[in-house]
Amino acid sequence: METKKPNEASPPVKADPAAENETGPSRRELLVKGGKVAAGIGVAALLGNLGNWALSYAADKEPIKIGILHSLSGTMAISEVSLRDTVMMAVEEINAKGGVMGRMIKPVVVDPASNWDLFAEKAKQLLLQDKVAVTFGCWTSVSRKSVLPVFEKNNGLLFYPVQYEGEECSRNVFYTGAAPNQQAVPAVDYLMSKEGGGFTKFYLLGTDYVYPRTTNKILRAMLLAKKVPADRIMEEYTPFHHQDYQTICGKLKKFAAGGGAAVISTINGDSNVPFYKEFANQGLRAEDAPIMAFSVAEDELRGMDTSALVGHLAAWNYYQSVDTPQNKKFVADFKAYCKKNNLPDGEKRVTDDPIEAAYFGVYIWKQAVEKAASTEVDKVRKAVYGSKFLAPGGEIMMDAANHHTYRPVLIGEILADGQFKVVSRSPGLVKPEPWSEYTNPDKGCDWVGHQGTYQK
Amino acid sequence: MCLVEALLTIMMIYLGRTIAALGVAGLFLFSGPSWTSAADEPIAAPSTYSLDQALNQLTSQDESIRDAAVRVVIEQGDESLVPRLEEVRAAVPRSSRQAIKQLMDLLKNRTKLTSPNSDVRRSAAADLGSAGNTLAIPWLDAAASKEPNKWVRYAMEESAAMLKLASGDPSIQTAAVEKLGELYSQNGVPAMKQLIEASAGAEATESQKMVAQAAGAAIKRIDTWGAWSNAIETIFRGISLSSILLIMSLGLAIVFGLMGVINMAHGELMMVGAYATFVTQQCFTAWFPSDVFDWYFPVALPVAFLAAAATGLLLEATVIRFLYGRPLETLLATWGVSLVLMQAARVYFGDLTAVVAPGALRGGVQVLVGVYLPYNRIFIIALSIVCVLGIYFTLFKSNLGLRVRAVTQNRNMSACLGIPTRKVDSYTFAFGSGLAGIAGWALTMVGNVDPGLGQNYIVDAFMVVVTGGVGKLAGTIVASLGIGGLNKLIEPSFGAVYGKVFILVMVILFLQWRPSGLFAMKGRDAD
Numbered sequence: 001m002e003t004k005k006p007n008e009a010s011p012p013v014k015a016d017p018a019a020e021n022e023t024g025p026s027r028r029e030l031l032v033k034g035g036k037v038a039a040g041i042g043v044a045a046l047l048g049n050l051g052n053w054a055l056s057y058a059a060d061k062e063p064i065k066i067g068i069l070h071s072l073s074g075t076m077a078i079s080e081v082s083l084r085d086t087v088m089m090a091v092e093e094i095n096a097k098g099g100v101m102g103r104m105i106k107p108v109v110v111d112p113a114s115n116w117d118l119f120a121e122k123a124k125q126l127l128l129q130d131k132v133a134v135t136f137g138c139w140t141s142v143s144r145k146s147v148l149p150v151f152e153k154n155n156g157l158l159f160y161p162v163q164y165e166g167e168e169c170s171r172n173v174f175y176t177g178a179a180p181n182q183q184a185v186p187a188v189d190y191l192m193s194k195e196g197g198g199f200t201k202f203y204l205l206g207t208d209y210v211y212p213r214t215t216n217k218i219l220r221a222m223l224l225a226k227k228v229p230a231d232r233i234m235e236e237y238t239p240f241h242h243q244d245y246q247t248i249c250g251k252l253k254k255f256a257a258g259g260g261a262a263v264i265s266t267i268n269g270d271s272n273v274p275f276y277k278e279f280a281n282q283g284l285r286a287e288d289a290p291i292m293a294f295s296v297a298e299d300e301l302r303g304m305d306t307s308a309l310v311g312h313l314a315a316w317n318y319y320q321s322v323d324t325p326q327n328k329k330f331v332a333d334f335k336a337y338c339k340k341n342n343l344p345d346g347e348k349r350v351t352d353d354p355i356e357a358a359y360f361g362v363y364i365w366k367q368a369v370e371k372a373a374s375t376e377v378d379k380v381r382k383a384v385y386g387s388k389f390l391a392p393g394g395e396i397m398m399d400a401a402n403h404h405t406y407r408p409v410l411i412g413e414i415l416a417d418g419q420f421k422v423v424s425r426s427p428g429l430v431k432p433e434p435w436s437e438y439t440n441p442d443k444g445c446d447w448v449g450h451q452g453t454y455q456k
Numbered sequence: 457m458c459l460v461e462a463l464l465t466i467m468m469i470y471l472g473r474t475i476a477a478l479g480v481a482g483l484f485l486f487s488g489p490s491w492t493s494a495a496d497e498p499i500a501a502p503s504t505y506s507l508d509q510a511l512n513q514l515t516s517q518d519e520s521i522r523d524a525a526v527r528v529v530i531e532q533g534d535e536s537l538v539p540r541l542e543e544v545r546a547a548v549p550r551s552s553r554q555a556i557k558q559l560m561d562l563l564k565n566r567t568k569l570t571s572p573n574s575d576v577r578r579s580a581a582a583d584l585g586s587a588g589n590t591l592a593i594p595w596l597d598a599a600a601s602k603e604p605n606k607w608v609r610y611a612m613e614e615s616a617a618m619l620k621l622a623s624g625d626p627s628i629q630t631a632a633v634e635k636l637g638e639l640y641s642q643n644g645v646p647a648m649k650q651l652i653e654a655s656a657g658a659e660a661t662e663s664q665k666m667v668a669q670a671a672g673a674a675i676k677r678i679d680t681w682g683a684w685s686n687a688i689e690t691i692f693r694g695i696s697l698s699s700i701l702l703i704m705s706l707g708l709a710i711v712f713g714l715m716g717v718i719n720m721a722h723g724e725l726m727m728v729g730a731y732a733t734f735v736t737q738q739c740f741t742a743w744f745p746s747d748v749f750d751w752y753f754p755v756a757l758p759v760a761f762l763a764a765a766a767t768g769l770l771l772e773a774t775v776i777r778f779l780y781g782r783p784l785e786t787l788l789a790t791w792g793v794s795l796v797l798m799q800a801a802r803v804y805f806g807d808l809t810a811v812v813a814p815g816a817l818r819g820g821v822q823v824l825v826g827v828y829l830p831y832n833r834i835f836i837i838a839l840s841i842v843c844v845l846g847i848y849f850t851l852f853k854s855n856l857g858l859r860v861r862a863v864t865q866n867r868n869m870s871a872c873l874g875i876p877t878r879k880v881d882s883y884t885f886a887f888g889s890g891l892a893g894i895a896g897w898a899l900t901m902v903g904n905v906d907p908g909l910g911q912n913y914i915v916d917a918f919m920v921v922v923t924g925g926v927g928k929l930a931g932t933i934v935a936s937l938g939i940g941g942l943n944k945l946i947e948p949s950f951g952a953v954y955g956k957v958f959i960l961v962m963v964i965l966f967l968q969w970r971p972s973g974l975f976a977m978k979g980r981d982a983d
Binding site: 250306 | 802831912951
């Protein structure tokens with residue numbers, strides 16, 4: 001990394017004596033030439049040294065190390081590599097503008113290889129060996145749960161950028177993705193509203209792991225609280241990598257007969273394509289039963305044949321299509337960054353919700369460090385509370401106590417080009433609630449007035 | 457001073473409203489005097505309105521005026537009105553926007569009923585049925601009487617009957633209920649159940665009870681049919697899953713069954729086939745006109761076969777040939793190869809790898825009421841049959857097959873008789889790999905193309921081959937039918953997760969009982 005280009009600062013050490021050696025008695029011209037070259041190089045070296053000195057003056061201390069803990073190989077690589085790229089881009093932007101408090105940021109990238117045990121191991125390495133000031137990482141809930149004890153024990157700081165199932169309130173994690181009340185609950189609210197189609201029957205379909213199970217538990221409690229009879233709610237799970245959705249689509253068809261039915265999908269990863277394909281092939285349409293997905297974003301749609309998905313819905317807090325000036329710049333910058341660094345697919349890359357969350361997470365941390373004038377975790381944490389940032393999708397705000405993020409909720413309709421048309425937008429930002437009012441009405445999360453999770 | 461200002465403001469507002477109304481309507485003044493004229497005009501005879509007047513009154517606060525206007529717009533308007541409605545819609549508050557949206561959908565769907573595309577006609581009929589506006593009944597009846605396509609006509613009749621259920625007239629309702637029963641309409645069941653519930657109330661009239669009785673009979677009829685159609689669909693799903701299991705096990709049946717090589721990279725050979733299909737598709741989009749795009753799929757068949765066969769040949773020549781007869785080392789080595797291939801695919805292709813199904817394999821065919829068979833599944837069933845026949849003829853009717861069988865039965869004796877066993881080994885392995893490539897090609901129609909594709913299927917494939925009995929083609933066929941069928945039989949009642957668990961438990965128990973599988977090798981070479 002250090003021997004990037006032969007710039008003006010490095011050669012003089014070698015070149016200077018070489019030039020003097022050439023001043024042999026053979027020819028006068030050579031002597032003059034040599035002298036000139038030597039002088040030129042000397043001046044250049046001086047300037048270079050000056051530059052170096054100026055730089056080192058600006059960054060009198062060593063650079064701040066940050067950790068990037070995203071899988072770069074294995075099954076989750078497809079999603080997580082984009083987040084690594086995003087964080088690297090944010091770091092590059094910050095460094096280009098002089099770093100944090102005049103200090104450069106030096107990212108330490110590790111690869112936990114989609115292996116949950118390795119996540120904990122790599123987190124330990126980042127905290128104890130590399131002594132990073134902050135870590136940006138994780139995607140799946142199981143990877144977050146696996147690193148949680150490491151961060152809590154060593155008082156580290158993790159920015160987690162993906163929407164999740166809630167029911168967590170860690171002092172060492174800032175959640176920049178959505179809590180359930182910022183994605184799942186408003187999405188179902190929308191489907192039940194007149195504007196959203198006034199649906200009365202709900203088929204909760206997910207992959208069998210913690211995020212879908214918890215989300216559907218919350219949604220079921222919510223639907224029951226809203227007087228949807230229990231026989232109008234179906235809940236079903238499939239194993240990871242499930243490919244055969246024939247039976248489920250058959251059941252769905254029966255469930256949807258007579259209209260008024262919607263599918264709430266928490267299907268994850270590579271099961272989505274077989275599901276949507278089967279859905280369309282069995283003659284079901286988005287008009288009969290729209291699929292509202294919580295795990296399908298632009299980045300996933302890139303790799304899919306979208307013809308079977310058009311007209312279905314998704315709920316997120318940001319889309320690439322959000323029309324703000326800073327988002328246009330962000331999308332263009334991201335594409336340019338991917339192209340410049342020869343990342344796979346270059347300019348065809350897209351941004352989505354977790355990418356945005358990963359991006360502004362870095363800036364929230366930067367602001368906090370500058371406010372606290374320190375990279376110490378305890379000071380930074382206090383400075384994060386209540387801080388605001390103009391993110392690509394609009395201004396967001398960190399909660400004053402519960403470590404989550406105020407974000408807007410957007411319902412989008414999938415278009416043929418893999419982008420979303422926003423069909424509904426929450427008025428203003430939605431306050432994050434890690435403990436859902438439907439499943440845990442008595443619990444709250446507060447690290448200022450209380451010690452984390454408390455009984456209301 | 458103050459008074460004058462207030463007066464001015466009122467006048468301004470008045471003027472503003474008038475101008476706005478002028479802007480929207482163009483003709484009809486929406487202010488004071490026009491209210492009286494709207495009231496004076498008899499609502500009972502709305503046909504005297506002009507369309508423009510009606511359009512304007514859509515935004516009225518008075519419900520009866522609005523309803524009359526809606527009726528006029530529907531009677532006189534068509535799809536060409538949609539842009540103008542869009543204009544009106546933009547100018548009104550949200551509550552009336554919803555109503556205008558429905559009106560627009562109604563008009564659009566009415567036009568679509570006469571579309572040349574049968575799918576569009578069918579969608580429109582279904583939408584009109586679920587929109588619940590009884591004005592659509594005559595359109596649907598008229599369209600149904602002219603409709604040539606059986607299933608589109610079915611949708612139209614079903615929608616019309618469902619709308620008729622909402623009419624208050626018991627005789628029409630009874631007729632509609634009977635019609636729905638005749639049609640075995642699942643869609644009509646919820647509405648009919650509501651009718652029955654309504655008749656259970658204390659103040660229900662005699663005629664309501666009659667309708668409810670008819671509805672009860674119709675629901676019974678529909679449920680009986682539903683059970684039948686469900687059974688037929690379950691059988692089809694079982695066969696479909698079996699065909700997928702079969703097609704991915706065939707290659708393994710040869711490589712593992714005949715040659716005894718435990719090839720953990722077999723799944724990745726499928727992946728090679730799938731990526732070959734993807735690459736062929738990309739070539740077609742890049743170099744050929746779009747109207748021949750669908751031909752990429754048949755072209756991809758030999759490409760996938762050859763790509764996987766070549767990979768297999770290479771794998772055999774570089775890794776497996778040194779490990780014949782050492783199953784554990786083969787297992788580990790091929791597993792390593794599979795990891796390498798997976799990561800290579802991930803690095804090289806990234807995740808932009810959608811394979812678009814050719815038009816002919818999208819959607820499905822409805823064979824009976826409620827029985828819908830997707831084309832891609834029918835295609836895979838047919839393909840698996842073709843592959844089985846192909847393998848049968850290659851193994852049992854061709855010269856190469858004779859040699860393969862000879863070598864696998866007794867290598868030394870075959871070598872003595874002058875068969876080049878090394879060559880036969882590599883050809884057999886390449887053939888098995890090529891079959892994996894075909895499986896990958898076919899699987900792009902149901903799933904997605906990603907580096908983990910092989911991992912999703914390899915366990916199932918081994919399960920089928922082992923259950924069927926190693927080295928027996930017939931065993932593989934029967935085992936895939938058994939496992940696929942059983943899975944689909946269990947899944948509806950226990951769910952996909954437990955379905956899978958049950959199958960695994962059953963296979964374990966079965967292998968305890970018959971360790972060598974369904975069709976065990978018999979005779980001296982069965983060691």
